[in-house]
Amino acid sequence: MDFDHALLLSKGRKVKKNIKPEILVLGIDTGGTYTDGVLLEYNSHRIISTHKSLTTKQDFSIGIENVIKEIELEDPSAIQMVSISTTLATNAIAEGKGKRVALFLIGYDPEIIDSFNMGGRFATPHYFYINGGHNLHGQEQEDLDLPALLEKTKAIKNKVDAIAVSSYFSPRNPEHEIRSQKAIASICELPIVLGHQLSTSLGSVERATTAALNASLLAVLQEFIIAVRRAMEHRGIDAPLMVVRGDGTLMNDEFAARSPVETIHSGPAASAIGGRFLSNINEGLVLDIGGTTTDLAFIKDGKVTISETGASVSGYKTSVKAANLLSIGLGGDSHITLDRGNVLSIGPERVIPLAYLSYQYSNVKERLRALAKRGWPAPYPRELEYWFLQRDINDRNSYTAREQEVIDILRSGPKPATEILKSLGFLDSSQIDISNLWREEVIGKSGFTPTDILHIDGRYTPWDGQASQAALTVFSNYLNWPEEKFHPVLWENITETITKSVIHFLTKMDIPEKNDPQYTLANWFLQNSLQPGHEQLATQIQLKVPLIGIGAPAEVMLQETARVLNTELILPKHFQVASAAGAVAGSVVVTEEILIYPQLSNGNFDVIGYYVQARENRVEIAELDDAVAYAKKIAKDNALSAALRSGADNPQVVVDVIQDGMDSYQIKARAVGKPRLGG
Amino acid sequence: MNKIDTNKAYQILWEKITSLSLAPGEILDIAALGDELQFSQSSIQEALRLLIHDHLVDAPPRGLFVADLHFSDLEKISTIRLNLETLAAQQAARNANADDFIILQSLCEEVAADTREHFELDQRFHQAIAQSAHNTYLEDTLKHFYGLSKRLWFIALPYLDFLPSAVKSHINLVTAIQNRNEPLAMEIMQSHIEEFYLKIREIISDKNLIGK
Numbered sequence: 036m037d038f039d040h041a042l043l044l045s046k047g048r049k050v051k052k053n054i055k056p057e058i059l060v061l062g063i064d065t066g067g068t069y070t071d072g073v074l075l076e077y078n079s080h081r082i083i084s085t086h087k088s089l090t091t092k093q094d095f096s097i098g099i100e101n102v103i104k105e106i107e108l109e110d111p112s113a114i115q116m117v118s119i120s121t122t123l124a125t126n127a128i129a130e131g132k133g134k135r136v137a138l139f140l141i142g143y144d145p146e147i148i149d150s151f152n153m154g155g156r157f158a159t160p161h162y163f164y165i166n167g168g169h170n171l172h173g174q175e176q177e178d179l180d181l182p183a184l185l186e187k188t189k190a191i192k193n194k195v196d197a198i199a200v201s202s203y204f205s206p207r208n209p210e211h212e213i214r215s216q217k218a219i220a221s222i223c224e225l226p227i228v229l230g231h232q233l234s235t236s237l238g239s240v241e242r243a244t245t246a247a248l249n250a251s252l253l254a255v256l257q258e259f260i261i262a263v264r265r266a267m268e269h270r271g272i273d274a275p276l277m278v279v280r281g282d283g284t285l286m287n288d289e290f291a292a293r294s295p296v297e298t299i300h301s302g303p304a305a306s307a308i309g310g311r312f313l314s315n316i317n318e319g320l321v322l323d324i325g326g327t328t329t330d331l332a333f334i335k336d337g338k339v340t341i342s343e344t345g346a347s348v349s350g351y352k353t354s355v356k357a358a359n360l361l362s363i364g365l366g367g368d369s370h371i372t373l374d375r376g377n378v379l380s381i382g383p384e385r386v387i388p389l390a391y392l393s394y395q396y397s398n399v400k401e402r403l404r405a406l407a408k409r410g411w412p413a414p415y416p417r418e419l420e421y422w423f424l425q426r427d428i429n430d431r432n433s434y435t436a437r438e439q440e441v442i443d444i445l446r447s448g449p450k451p452a453t454e455i456l457k458s459l460g461f462l463d464s465s466q467i468d469i470s471n472l473w474r475e476e477v478i479g480k481s482g483f484t485p486t487d488i489l490h491i492d493g494r495y496t497p498w499d500g501q502a503s504q505a506a507l508t509v510f511s512n513y514l515n516w517p518e519e520k521f522h523p524v525l526w527e528n529i530t531e532t533i534t535k536s537v538i539h540f541l542t543k544m545d546i547p548e549k550n551d552p553q554y555t556l557a558n559w560f561l562q563n564s565l566q567p568g569h570e571q572l573a574t575q576i577q578l579k580v581p582l583i584g585i586g587a588p589a590e591v592m593l594q595e596t597a598r599v600l601n602t603e604l605i606l607p608k609h610f611q612v613a614s615a616a617g618a619v620a621g622s623v624v625v626t627e628e629i630l631i632y633p634q635l636s637n638g639n640f641d642v643i644g645y646y647v648q649a650r651e652n653r654v655e656i657a658e659l660d661d662a663v664a665y666a667k668k669i670a671k672d673n674a675l676s677a678a679l680r681s682g683a684d685n686p687q688v689v690v691d692v693i694q695d696g697m698d699s700y701q702i703k704a705r706a707v708g709k710p711r712l713g714g
Numbered sequence: 715m716n717k718i719d720t721n722k723a724y725q726i727l728w729e730k731i732t733s734l735s736l737a738p739g740e741i742l743d744i745a746a747l748g749d750e751l752q753f754s755q756s757s758i759q760e761a762l763r764l765l766i767h768d769h770l771v772d773a774p775p776r777g778l779f780v781a782d783l784h785f786s787d788l789e790k791i792s793t794i795r796l797n798l799e800t801l802a803a804q805q806a807a808r809n810a811n812a813d814d815f816i817i818l819q820s821l822c823e824e825v826a827a828d829t830r831e832h833f834e835l836d837q838r839f840h841q842a843i844a845q846s847a848h849n850t851y852l853e854d855t856l857k858h859f860y861g862l863s864k865r866l867w868f869i870a871l872p873y874l875d876f877l878p879s880a881v882k883s884h885i886n887l888v889t890a891i892q893n894r895n896e897p898l899a900m901e902i903m904q905s906h907i908e909e910f911y912l913k914i915r916e917i918i919s920d921k922n923l924i925g926k
Contacts (some may be wrong), residue, residue, distance in 0.1 A: 181813055181816045181817075182816055182819075182820065185816065185817070186820075189820075189824065214813055217813065218813060218816070218817050218820075221817045221820075221821065221838065221841070221845065222817070222821060257718060257722065260719075261718065261719050261722060261752070261754075261757075264718075264757070265753060265754045268754040268756060273756075288718060289717050289718055292718045
């Protein structure tokens with residue numbers, strides 16, 4: 036049997052039948068391991084059916100297509116909205132799958148960038164300095180060097196797929212970005228992204244990075260949306276398609292295709308919204324335990340808290356607004372191994388559980404059982420690791436000879452990693468370079484995971500628990516532990532990791548290493564709170580809000596954490612698919628920001644009027660009151676119109692005036708509406 | 715209408731039709747195009763609707779076809795383009811700004827490697843002139859005619875060898891625009907377009923490339 040493709044893992048589950056819902060919506064969440072779908076009735080929040088597919092990182096749309104194709108649904112034409120949270124953008128950036136971008140930095144000082152070593156922060160190696168830019172007051176600091184810009188564009192246009200332009204202080208005056216766009220568009224047809232269109236933040240490096248990342252993701256998200264639309268049509272679904280932003284709000288597909296960078300952290304944000312949506316709790320800590328990661332977010336006043344600084348992704352700091360999140364490499368399918376000191380270690384690597392591999396290939400169980408029976412010397416737990424072929428390749432020549440060799444070995448089925456390495460003359464997997472095969476998910480890895488433990492305990496048993504049991508015996512034999520000792524050690528380990536990340540997330544303080552002599556008391560306090568051991572002193576940490584657990588393994592993996600944190604664990608109904616529910620629960624929100632800043636006299640000493648800068652349009656107004664009144668009106672109108680275009684139904688606008696330094700003001704209009712539904 | 719799908723499908727189909735990879739008269743099957751290009755059928759349908767409006771697709775009572783090409787089309791298109799391009803040159807000489815001069819200069823300095831690149835460069839140049847006229851309606855109208863003309867040029871392209879010299883006349887045109895010499899700009903543009911269509915007409919007629 037071929038191990039390939041999401042369909043193998045696709046399992047439909049109907050929750051309730053014969054319900055005549057009023058408004059059906061379909062929420063889809065693509066996590067690192069699974070793509071979940073939830074069909075629900077929009078007004079009552081009643082979940083009608085759910086579906087789980089394996090996420091195909093090679094092409095995210097495959098997992099989504101499977102959900103759309105397979106989810107139990109009586110009348111596809113009744114669906115009024117499809118909404119998706121996707122890790123596509125985050126993943127594309129992390130794995131370098133974005134398109135190649137040339138970034139023009141207008142008026143940036145190369146010396147400053149170099150002296151602070153900020154060149155690596157632009158998310159593209161092709162960045163070029165062009166003279167020009169404005170100052171804080173929106174005055175031109177230097178003429179735009181258009182000939183140099185065109186010369187550079189000519190030289191690079193056939194080597195990149197998109198162009199980003201960020202001009203110094205462009206939110207105050209975007210003139211140089213706009214002129215650059217016009218000139219570049221005259222000599223090539225590449226898509227062009229301008230910094231001021233994505234951010235009104237004055238942080239010039241973050242704005243440039245945001246523009247570069249957005250440019251690199253344009254085609255990626257566009258292809259994705261086209262594929263999802265096609266899958267919807269095949270299933271007979273004719274409805275608006277929405278995408279979740281990194282702050283949990285929604286935008287329609289057209290907006291998402293223009294500003295894909297806003298989908299960074301869309302998945303974890305949807306989890307948090309889903310936790311709130313299903314639990315109806317207005318304040319709490321949401322922990323989403325997926326197959327690959329555990330994501331933490333905080334709910335306050337019924338909303339996901341937003342990060343004060345912009346979202347960071349793969350080390351790149353952007354000016355994109357996103358939920359305040361922490362993601363750790365621990366999930367239900369995290370690999371359980373022994374480290375060099377024979378200490379049990381979990382994650383961050385994600386593998387396929389042995390229970391599942393054995394369920395697909397019966398010979399795996401036979402070998403695992405034989406290993407478990409083997410006496411002294413007990414086999415090393417590393418022997419439990421399997422490699423398998425996930426998909427066949429079309430073009431052998433794009434792989435190294437060694438990689439082709441490994442593919443050939445795996446054609447007949449999964450093989451223990453130790454056997455493969457031995458047959459190729461290696462002792463350890465670190466000696467063999469087959470990185471393309473892992474990155475492109477041509478081959479996969481299977482090993483012992485918390486999901487196997489759940490099989491052994493009988494708490495979650497869709498696959499082959501006997502294989503999991505044999506693997507546990509191998510660990511116990513090697514460590515010379517009774518099997519019953521394994522569980523507490525493992526759960527303690529998981530609880531400790533999660534609890535420490537909760538403390539780190541809420542305090543923003545680093546957790547000291549266990550043996551760091553500088554932090555003896557802090558470490559003692561922490562350890563004594565996690566595992567009380569002192570005869571006279573009791574310590575405890577208390578989380579003052581409930582823990583909202585979501586994701587399939589949450590029920591098992593969070594009980595102990597809630598006990599240690601002295602709080603209540605809330606598992607809302609359908610907590611296993613809360614993220615997909617979160618994808619439809621958000622509102623459409625558009626924020627329009629307008630800047631008012633002073634127009635100075637020639638000597639820059641006197642304020643002679645005010646500029647109202649609304650994106651590319653700048654108006655001069657003599658009196659501040661008139662400028663504020665005008666800006667408020669424009670901000671409101673623009674926000675309203677953008678919200679309608681972004682798919683909001685009857686949006687309501689609130690306008691705030693914020694003083695932003697001497698004589699400068701930010702006018703923020705926030706339009707909020709429920710997504711517009713309709714077939 | 716889903717704009718992302720439709721726009722992308724439109725761009726791809728426009729390119730296929732204007733570069734003749736979908737030949738004049740060819741049947742257009744919506745389902746087959748959807749499968750081939752991996753688009754939803756509704757977006758292909760919307761894109762074809764836009765192409766009907768562009769006169770690039772014909773929709774008789776039954777079926778959809780790539781619009782046929784006739785010699786008379788060449789006459790009609792060249793007449794309108796001649797007038798519009800001349801008007802664009804005049805308006806550019808009147809309205810072009812410093813950025814436009816830099817852009818036009820930069821395009822003049824570009825060197826093409828082959829006839830097809832010359833052709834594309836020539837097109838960019840004409841679009842830049844239209845842009846320098848600072849009249850959106852004129853620019854949009856010229857864009858529309860560009861699609862119609864492109865098919866005729868593509869038919870003649872394998873036999874064209876005069877484009878390098880045609881590109882050279884761009885330099886004189888830019889100088890006239892920079893000098894704000896409207897009559898000269900119009901004159902250069904007129905002879906440039908006339909020479910071009912004369913050559914195309916000769917090739918198409920000599921080689922019998924399309925029907926009357």
